[in-house]
Amino acid sequence: MNQSKGEKRMKHKDFQFNGPSRSNQRAKRRKTNLILNSLIVIVLLLIIIVSFSIFFSNGDKATEKVSDQNIETNAKDKEDEANASVEEEETNNTDLEEEAVETTTPVDSETESDDTVTENETVTEPESEDIVTEGSSDPNVKTTITNPDWQAVGTVQSGEHVPVYNESSTDWQEMLKAISYGTGIEQSNMTVWFLGRNKQGPQNQSVATVTTKDNSQTYRVFIEWVDNQGWKPIKIEELYER
Known part of the structure; x- marks a missing residue:
């Protein structure tokens, strides 16, 4: 009977000794998981920011390119119109000389x-x-x-x-x-x-x-x-x- 009580006391002591150690391990795991999750979130945010910057940068360049093309096209159209006007005026002058x-x-x-x-x-x-x-x-x-x-x-x-x-x-x-x-x-x-x-x-x-x-x-x-x-x-x- 006395031995049984002694064994129970020993098991109780072992439980008390092992209890805090497992609690510490769980706390460390939670802390580690929290850190990892935070890093993952930070990495995702960085990826989103970089992608956003690249996308809008390409969009601005494309817009600038289209704008430059439009300016060149408008300039060429105006030059063609001016040349056509000059040619038409020269033709009219020639016709006036040739016609009776x-x-x-x-x-x-x-x-x-x-x-x-x-x-x-x-x-x-x-x-x-x-x-x-x-x-x-x-x-x-x-x-x-x-x-x-x-x-x-x-x-x-x-x-x-x-x-x-x-x-x-x-x-x-x-x-x-x-x-x-x-x-x-x-x-x-x-x-x-x-x-x-x-x-x-x-x-x-x-x-x-x-x-x-x-x-x-x-x-x-x-x-x-x-x-x-x-x-x-x-x-x-x-x-x-x-």
Whole structure:
């Protein structure tokens, strides 16, 4: 009986001795787990922060790239528009030079510009008589007049020649001189209703419709450019009406 009690006391002492040791171990485990969990949370937070930074950094770069591309595209579009505008203006200017000048108000040829005085002040009258042919395939033509001795009226122009159908140009004034020479109508008594390129003939030919101031005479005059010599009449049609 005494031995049994002694054994119980010994077991009780062992329990008391082992009890606190296990409690300490559990506390250490909890502390270790807490530390590990905290580290895991910190690592996850760091990963999220780094990923967030990388994502938005790439997004900003992509936005900047798109913006730069848009700026370059807009600049190129504006440059193309400017070039197209310049080309269109040059084309319009060329068309104005090539197209005939036809006005609702007739052009009077009373005076010539001081800058349009040609080298030959006078043109030698043709030696042979004009060749006059009655009628034509055009019912509006009364007679057709030609003369192989018609001459060019002279020019102050040099270099490659391109007809200029502009009333203030030297070319225009020289064409009027050739028309006056062929028809015999003084420029002061001439009204120009049409003067432009002869689309039925070569590039160097022009055609005009002129009348006297009193409209008693109406002519369609064909003239031709001769290099370094100027314009000369090649055919004149007397019309019933312009």
